Amino acid sequence: MRDQAERLRERMQQKTAERPTRLVTVTSGKGGVGKSNISLNFGLGLNEMGHKAVLFDVDLGLANLDVLMGITPQKHLFHLLEPNTTVWDIIEKGPGGLEFIAGGSGFTQIMQLDDEKLDRLFTKLNPLQGYADTIIFDTGAGLSKESIRFMLSSDEVILVTTPEPPAITDAYAVIKMLHSRNPAITIRLVINRVTSEREGKMTADKLAMVAKRFLNMDIHSLGYVSDDPHVSKAVKQQRPFLLTYPQAQASRSIRNLVGRYLENPTTTIMQANGLKGFLAKLKNFIQ
Ligand SMILES: Nc1ncnc2c1ncn2[C@@H]1O[C@H](COP(=O)(O)OP(=O)(O)O)[C@@H](O)[C@H]1O
Numbered sequence: 001m002r003d004q005a006e007r008l009r010e011r012m013q014q015k016t017a018e019r020p021t022r023l024v025t026v027t028s029g030k031g032g033v034g035k036s037n038i039s040l041n042f043g044l045g046l047n048e049m050g051h052k053a054v055l056f057d058v059d060l061g062l063a064n065l066d067v068l069m070g071i072t073p074q075k076h077l078f079h080l081l082e083p084n085t086t087v088w089d090i091i092e093k094g095p096g097g098l099e100f101i102a103g104g105s106g107f108t109q110i111m112q113l114d115d116e117k118l119d120r121l122f123t124k125l126n127p128l129q130g131y132a133d134t135i136i137f138d139t140g141a142g143l144s145k146e147s148i149r150f151m152l153s154s155d156e157v158i159l160v161t162t163p164e165p166p167a168i169t170d171a172y173a174v175i176k177m178l179h180s181r182n183p184a185i186t187i188r189l190v191i192n193r194v195t196s197e198r199e200g201k202m203t204a205d206k207l208a209m210v211a212k213r214f215l216n217m218d219i220h221s222l223g224y225v226s227d228d229p230h231v232s233k234a235v236k237q238q239r240p241f242l243l244t245y246p247q248a249q250a251s252r253s254i255r256n257l258v259g260r261y262l263e264n265p266t267t268t269i270m271q272a273n274g275l276k277g278f279l280a281k282l283k284n285f286i287q
């Protein structure tokens with residue numbers, strides 16, 4: 001217990017209330033395109049650059065960030081409902097010191113919480129504002145109600161697709177739906193598993209062109225991640241590839257994404273409100 005109190009004090013000292021926190025939701029149309037691997041390694045890549053990322057697993061069905069990190073979370077989001085549990089108690093430290101909150105099966109229940117409990121839970125998340133530079137939400141694939149709520153509440157959406165036509169078609173369906181709910185939403189594409197830069201560029205251009213033509217929407221690409229056997233190797237070892245194979249092609253790709261992300265801060269209205277704005281929006285959707 002004393003350990004935890006100490007940790008808390010340390011964290012409070014690090015915290016600067018003025019610092020903006022970017023809320024990013026990682027999503028895809030089709031499943032299995034690499035969202036969790038990208039969320040995890042992107043978070044680590046941000047940390048490498050001195051930009052503090054906190055990773056949040058909100059994939060309802062297949063919460064698996066913990067498996068990718070080889071850790072067993074002791075607590076998850078729902079534990080915040082216990083009177084003495086703070087947000088610092090539910091943050092797990094993964095490999096490379098990456099901080100992580102497990103949503104687990106607890107997340108499904110959140111949608112059914114009464115007003116008072118929801119308020120209590122969200123109030124307890126507030127200290128993350130200013131503590132994290134970026135909070136990354138790793139969602140499940142497709143257009144589940146929960147994923148949509150996260151996407152519409154965050155500052156920006158990172159939409160992952162592979163160059164395969166079914167994945168592209170499903171990614172476009174996500175773009176279309178998001179646009180219909182919020183035409184001003186910021187979507188950034190990540191093309192995963194590309195065999196060449198050219199293939200990545202072609203895929204991103206194709207999606208951007210269709211979005212422009214049919215929705216008059218500008219979609220920018222955050223970049224590409226190479227199809228790399230080191231990814232699967234790292235998954236089997238339950239270690240993030242960025243740490244285990246820092247020189248691998250996929251790791252270089254992630255660092256490029258990180259560079260682009262840091263160069264392009266979002267200027268949405270949401271960001272002014274940070275985590276508070278995010279939670280307020282999310283709450284509106286739930287009720
Ligand atoms: N860049 C890549 N190169 C090679 N294999 C990849 C790459 N990205 C993902 N994979 C493979 O796809 C699998 C699914 O990735 P995952 O991140 O769990 O997807 P999602 O979260 O979208 O379901 C991984 O276990 C890995 O084998």
Ligand SMILES: [Mg+2]
Binds near residue numbers: 035062064139140
């Ligand atoms: Mg996943």
